[in-house]
Amino acid sequence: MAARSATSMRVRAGDGQPQGGFTALVTSLPGLIIARLLILAVFLLFWEYASGTLISRFWVSAPSAIFGMLVTWFTDGSIWPHLEATLLAMGVGYLIGCGLGVGCGLMLGFLPMVQRIVMPYVSGLYALPKIALAPLLVIILGIDIPSKIALVAITTMFLLLYSTLDGIRDVDRDLVQTLRLMGATRAEIIRKVLIPATLPWIFTGMRVAVRYAFTAAVLGELIAANQGVGYLIEANAGLYDATGVFAGVFIIVVFSVAMTELLTRVEGRRAPPA
Amino acid sequence: MEPVSAALPEKINFSGVGKTFFVRGTEVQALQPIDLAVRAREFVALVGPSGCGKSTLLNLVAGLLQPSEGSVTYDGKPVQGLNFRVGYMTQKDTLLPWRSAADNIGVSLELHCRSVSKAERAERIAAMVDLVGLSGFENHFPGELSGGMRKRVALARTLIYEPETLLMDEPFGALDAQLKLVMQDQLQRITQDRKMTVLFVTHDLGEAIAIGDRVVVFSGRPGRIRAIRDVTLPRPRDVFRMRFSEEFSRLHEELWDELKDEVVKGTDI
Numbered sequence: 001m002a003a004r005s006a007t008s009m010r011v012r013a014g015d016g017q018p019q020g021g022f023t024a025l026v027t028s029l030p031g032l033i034i035a036r037l038l039i040l041a042v043f044l045l046f047w048e049y050a051s052g053t054l055i056s057r058f059w060v061s062a063p064s065a066i067f068g069m070l071v072t073w074f075t076d077g078s079i080w081p082h083l084e085a086t087l088l089a090m091g092v093g094y095l096i097g098c099g100l101g102v103g104c105g106l107m108l109g110f111l112p113m114v115q116r117i118v119m120p121y122v123s124g125l126y127a128l129p130k131i132a133l134a135p136l137l138v139i140i141l142g143i144d145i146p147s148k149i150a151l152v153a154i155t156t157m158f159l160l161l162y163s164t165l166d167g168i169r170d171v172d173r174d175l176v177q178t179l180r181l182m183g184a185t186r187a188e189i190i191r192k193v194l195i196p197a198t199l200p201w202i203f204t205g206m207r208v209a210v211r212y213a214f215t216a217a218v219l220g221e222l223i224a225a226n227q228g229v230g231y232l233i234e235a236n237a238g239l240y241d242a243t244g245v246f247a248g249v250f251i252i253v254v255f256s257v258a259m260t261e262l263l264t265r266v267e268g269r270r271a272p273p274a
Numbered sequence: 275m276e277p278v279s280a281a282l283p284e285k286i287n288f289s290g291v292g293k294t295f296f297v298r299g300t301e302v303q304a305l306q307p308i309d310l311a312v313r314a315r316e317f318v319a320l321v322g323p324s325g326c327g328k329s330t331l332l333n334l335v336a337g338l339l340q341p342s343e344g345s346v347t348y349d350g351k352p353v354q355g356l357n358f359r360v361g362y363m364t365q366k367d368t369l370l371p372w373r374s375a376a377d378n379i380g381v382s383l384e385l386h387c388r389s390v391s392k393a394e395r396a397e398r399i400a401a402m403v404d405l406v407g408l409s410g411f412e413n414h415f416p417g418e419l420s421g422g423m424r425k426r427v428a429l430a431r432t433l434i435y436e437p438e439t440l441l442m443d444e445p446f447g448a449l450d451a452q453l454k455l456v457m458q459d460q461l462q463r464i465t466q467d468r469k470m471t472v473l474f475v476t477h478d479l480g481e482a483i484a485i486g487d488r489v490v491v492f493s494g495r496p497g498r499i500r501a502i503r504d505v506t507l508p509r510p511r512d513v514f515r516m517r518f519s520e521e522f523s524r525l526h527e528e529l530w531d532e533l534k535d536e537v538v539k540g541t542d543i
Contacts, residue, residue, distance in 0.1 A: 183387040
């Protein structure tokens with residue numbers, strides 16, 4: 001993300017200023033894309049050349065082989081159940097996690113006494129690497145998608161719980177006091193001040209959590225699964241098939257890039273009212 | 275001529291009210307014990323250097339603070355908990371940033387305790403927008419308004435639900451000189467019409483005399499009352515021209531003598 005904003009800044013800085021040679025090429029958008037593709041091409045060509053000559057194909061496979069495998073997966077349709085499993089685990093888990101996280105966050109935020117009592121446990125669980133729960137979830141929920149959904153939901157839930165709670169803590173007490181003096185009830189304060197003031201925090205949490213949800217889904221599949229992109233990688237690794245591993249990783253990379261791109265767009269469009 | 279309020283009952287009473295704060299373990303006396311009685315429908319202007327406890331007085335009436343000594347009564351009863359009879363316009367404009375100017379102004383009318391119909395709400399908001407000169411900016415968010423405009427939104431928001439008592443903490447401080455006069459004029463009209471009691475904190479002695487029935491001059495920290503004068507200029511007053519009247523000049527000179535020492539002494543004005 002940092003790299004992205006840096007390049008877009010450079011594009012803006014170059015606008016309207018006459019510059020020559022390489023800088024001019026890179027500061028125009030088509031030029032920038034060409035430069036990026038060039039690097040990719042050089043990298044792939046070197047990989048293709050090195051594979052089998054500098055390093056054994058067994059370890060690094062080759063771009064042509066990986067491409068071939070991807071074509072096979074997509075033409076024979078064998079990839080779809082895996083993609084579907086990963087996306088389903090991620091999507092459902094994410095939604096459940098967001099709901100639970102916001103719900104618990106609001107509840108703790110509105111009930112300061114309860115918050116004081118349970119917070120040590122919440123932060124303790126938050127600090128726990130959630131992936132450590134994966135084996136337990138498999139034991140309880142089975143090797144299928146539900147255990148992945150649970151892992152994603154737990155990961156997402158904690159992120160949303162904290163952003164919601166931070167949002168409530170950040171609410172300007174003077175706003176609350178102003179409404180109280182006007183005669184607002186507790187419920188009205190929650191509805192008219194606390195929730196609207198917390199919404200931007202919740203949205204930020206939801207945006208951040210998308211990436212974590214995806215990671216959790218794939219990690220869960222890597223640990224124990226019978227389908228999913230993570231499982232695909234793990235299964236091919238078990239067969240010492242580097243081509244299959246790389247093909248799986250490639251799918252994840254494409255997916256991550258698409259997701260990051262999409263989220264950045266959403267972020268850009270969401271102009272705050274103030 | 276006697277002010278109208280002379281015959282009216284007492285609304286707010288401070289008797290021996292002092293306030294001490296603890297700032298990082300040190301005792302800071304904000305207000306030395308003071309006595310002050312405010313009658314119903316009276317417009318009392320409080321003037322004094324920064325940090326003399328004027329805002330503290332307002333907070334005590336609103337029930338946001340409890341006095342360290344003495345007692346504050348409202349309608350004869352001690353103020354305990356929040357005082358819902360007052361409308362408080364604080365120094366900081368506490369507008370809701372996600373609501374447009376119009377929706378900020380009307381927020382009190384949405385509350386269950388008033389339950390004003392949507393149509394009436396829109397009507398009253400429109401009247402207020404007009405009154406404070408915000409036409410054309412109704413749909414702007416606070417972040418898109420200038421400091422002076424935000425102050426006017428805050429003023430309209432406080433006036434719209436017609437609280438029986440107004441507490442105002444330097445409401446016109448951020449406005450330019452001309453607009454300030456216009457707002458003073460509007461405020462005295464509204465508070466007269468609606469028979470409101472007003473405690474009005476200001477730095478501006480001219481403003482205090484122009485709109486107050488009584489002017490209370492405070493000394494610097496720790497605050498105490500240095501002088502109280504009745505302003506017997508008849509109402510409705512012409513805030514635009516009264517500055518040239520004899521009584522205004524006399525009062526201004528007299529009170530300025532009191533205030534001057536404090537201003538010179540004060541380091542933070």
